[in-house]
Amino acid sequence: MSRSDGGIRCHGLTKTYAGGGGVRGVSFTAAPGRVTGLLGPNGSGKTTCLKVVLGLAGHDEGTATIDGTPYSQLTSPTRAVGACLDVAGFPPQHTATTVLRSLAVRSRVPAERVEEVLGEVELADVGRRRIGQFSLGMVQRLRVAAALLARPHHLVLDEPLNGLDPMGIQWLRGLVRRHAEAGGSVLLSTHLLTEAQLTVDDVVILHGGQVLAQAPLPTLVESGPMGAASLESVFFALVERGAAPPGRGVDGAPRPGTPMTNGGVR
Numbered sequence: 596m597s598r599s600d601g602g603i604r605c606h607g608l609t610k611t612y613a614g615g616g617g618v619r620g621v622s623f624t625a626a627p628g629r630v631t632g633l634l635g636p637n638g639s640g641k642t643t644c645l646k647v648v649l650g651l652a653g654h655d656e657g658t659a660t661i662d663g664t665p666y667s668q669l670t671s672p673t674r675a676v677g678a679c680l681d682v683a684g685f686p687p688q689h690t691a692t693t694v695l696r697s698l699a700v701r702s703r704v705p706a707e708r709v710e711e712v713l714g715e716v717e718l719a720d721v722g723r724r725r726i727g728q729f730s731l732g733m734v735q736r737l738r739v740a741a742a743l744l745a746r747p748h749h750l751v752l753d754e755p756l757n758g759l760d761p762m763g764i765q766w767l768r769g770l771v772r773r774h775a776e777a778g779g780s781v782l783l784s785t786h787l788l789t790e791a792q793l794t795v796d797d798v799v800i801l802h803g804g805q806v807l808a809q810a811p812l813p814t815l816v817e818s819g820p821m822g823a824a825s826l827e828s829v830f831f832a833l834v835e836r837g838a839a840p841p842g843r844g845v846d847g848a849p850r851p852g853t854p855m856t857n858g859g860v861r
């Protein structure tokens with residue numbers, strides 16, 4: 596791995612589903628030591644990008660790499676990147692402990708790590724309770740536990756803030772910050788712009804399967820309509836300006852006035 600390959604990177608990523616949706620020409624980097632927020636409206640392609648990065652979906656063109664290597668070629672993928680995408684993925688009749696134990700076996704993680712990671716996500720007291728009795732916030736913490744289980748270098752979290760109460764959000768913010776400060780990349784998708792503004796260092800905004808903007812958070816926010824605006828107002832301004840004209844879907848052609856950027860905002 597060269598220094599420039601570090602982190603989680605998509606370059607020219609294109610994936611078209613049978614129905615025509617997908618992503619086109621998506622390039623971004625979630626750099627080591629940074630928390631990167633992947634933002635976008637419903638259907639903008641966030642989950643598709645994360646799935647391709649994690650080798651859960653194929654793609655048509657471009658590359659998606661972790662420290663310079665595609666997920667499928669990583670020698671120790673669960674140690675390279677921790678992730679848990681599917682919020683409905685845990686069997687409700689199982690306990691948090693049994694789910695994590697079976698993940699530990701699959702990832703060749705020592706069984707003792709299960710109790711430890713339950714403590715890290717503050718679920719130690721409910722490890723033996725059925726997941727069907729968990730609140731959404733508890734399920735979110737369990738997803739984070741699954742992602743952290745193998746002590747991965749990088750983290751990919753799909754909508755990790757959904758369902759967390761204010762204390763849970765503060766906890767998650769601290770967790771991703773510590774992970775980045777330890778040198779990992781954290782790539783998280785979210786709809787929650789106010790929370791994102793308090794959580795991320797870098798922002799990638801997707802719309803209609805394409806990158807509308809990517810920049811460090813302060814750069815993006817200062818580029819807002821009134822200057823020094825909120826991420827929310829910048830987001831809405833960008834999405835409005837970048838909205839596909841009627842009859843155009845994920846067509847890949849840059850449109851006049853569309854603030855398509857790499858590392859800044861025009």
Ligand SMILES: Nc1ncnc2c1ncn2[C@@H]1O[C@H](COP(=O)(O)OP(=O)(O)OP(=O)(O)O)[C@@H](O)[C@H]1O
Binds near residue numbers: 612613614616618636
């Ligand atoms: N398995 C699939 N088969 C067909 N089309 C799909 C599939 N998954 C996603 N799409 C389409 O690809 C586009 C991007 O979807 P994706 O789920 O990546 O967006 P998203 O930004 O994660 O949305 P949300 O915020 O609603 O989860 C959408 O048009 C969606 O309908």
